[in-house]
Amino acid sequence: MPVKDPLIETLKVCILQLQAEGTVTDSSPHLATCCELLELILRKGLQQPVLSLTHRDYWYCFEQLLQHDTCGRLSAVSLAVQKTTACPKLLTAQGRGRFFIRLMLAKRTLENAVKHVLHTGRVMEWYSPETSVLRNEKFVEPFLSLCLVLSEIKFKLNIENCSFLDESWLLPVCETYEAVPCRELGMVLRYLDGRVFVLELLHGGMAQVDMFAEPGDIIDEINGISLRNSSNGQAGVVLSRLKGQPLSLRLLRWRCKDGAMYRPLVPLLRQLKQENPLLQFSSAPQPSPAAQRQSQSQSQCVKEGRILYALQLLGKTNIGMYGGKEVLQHAIPAVLRMRQNSKEVLLDVKETHMTCTDKSNKQQLFQHHFPEISCVGRFGQPDFTIFAFCVVDTPDTGQPKGFCCVVLQATSSTECEELVHRIAAGFKNTEWFV
Structure with a gap:
């Protein structure tokens, strides 16, 4: 039986789902x-x-293509590298790499970009021949084939919506508002983490009358001028320079399309609420009964400023003395085959630990501090809503300690992804997929 890489196999399933869309x-x-x-x-x-303090990320591999001129200065890949480098909204190598991937998908040239990296010997030396996909002859061809399939899919992406790629693959709702020349927009702004937030709308101002913004939204651009990483007062300087001209405002909404809170903004919105206690970020409207059921965990389960996730606890089982991430691909199906009685639960992921309570009677089912957790991952069959984590198991009997695999199901793949990210961030050293 040929050896298979789990990441490539999971990508194959994901691409089939994209093709169906x-x-x-x-x-x-x-x-x-x-x-x-x-x-x-x-x-x-x-x-x-x-001998370097700089962390090397995959973006530097693509960036090197310009220096070695392996793809030609005017090729689509080269122009994409230049556009990525020049984007003022990206502050980290991770953000630039993510922007480049989205750009390559939109331009249908990801396969060409990967081939150029493969043909750049200096860059390929950065990869380990024992563990990397790109230097493994058995894996690289299937990966290139999947990249070719992706180039045949039509991606219609908003490339300019990239201000949160440094932090997350999840993107906020991005909208543009065209304003006629006016003396003032009628907004009180607050600068947090290099972003320009709308803190308050002034009574009778254009923003309130036209209802194009609400407190918590972010002004991302004004007439094409990026406000990412802005210092105090920079938006006012830009507006004064454009006085008397029509304005084009690119806004990032704090609400997702389903009415739920955009999660990467939760800590910053919490700070805004401290300055203006009248702000209400949890009273999101539910557009339809179906969307209301799906977003119930985000929009209705908010406690003391924290999001509580409404999940299904599918079961758990002892997996022995080894709790590495490799066991998840066997432990999750094992729990599913046991068909234990599932429970509706609320999961609260805090800074140092997480707690799980029964939704019906509010009884606490478990509480685990992050140092107790050995790994976390998602299960890709038949969808991406099931995830699990392994934790130190303390049996009631005199049996020796081992590890227990706890399996839960989220309401959507997006929610599942966010949960795995948040749990993984608690102990950092894990891969997020099995």
């Missing part, structure tokens, strides 16, 4: 998963320089 947009439930899998494959086996 036809045209792929930013609202596709499988887009973020596909991009993250590509990122994990490009990172796998990437070795860090010995």
